[in-house]
Amino acid sequence: MPLHITEQVIDHRSQLTGVAAIYNRYSYLAEMREALELYEAHVESIVAD
Template identity: 50%
Template sequence: MSASVLRILERVPRFPNSDFVFTTTGRSGVSGWGKPFARLCDSAAVHGWRLHDLRRTAASGMARHGVPPHVVEKVLNHISGTISGVAAVYNRYGYDAEKRDALEQWGTLIESIQKKSASD
């Protein structure tokens, strides 16, 4: 995870003695996203989008900032795509450093948007 994500997660309220960051019980991860997601959309007065749209936004944003498509696909954990055929069979490199750099770039961009929004 990028440094910016870790800073955000450090501020998320937690259940005492629970290892889960996103939980409603303290004993398991969140399940049944439908109702909480609908409440979030209603409270933000934003409708017509899906959680999957966040992946698309991140992929488009990273590409816009010069992250190569094969690294974006690795970040999203896509199996097929720009590295296919013989390259997919023989190229077993995980691109960990490149993924870390891409996520740091994305985190920096999100923080700059947050700061700009807060100052407006």
């Protein structure tokens, strides 16, 4: 997963400045869901053994 998605999931976003801080208001919900589903599958594969 891209770093900016990981940061969104753990609510640890890099500080955006200037134009990026104004215009980057996308919530990344679909991407965060995908990341968490992949992580869930990974954890389940570990505990299922």
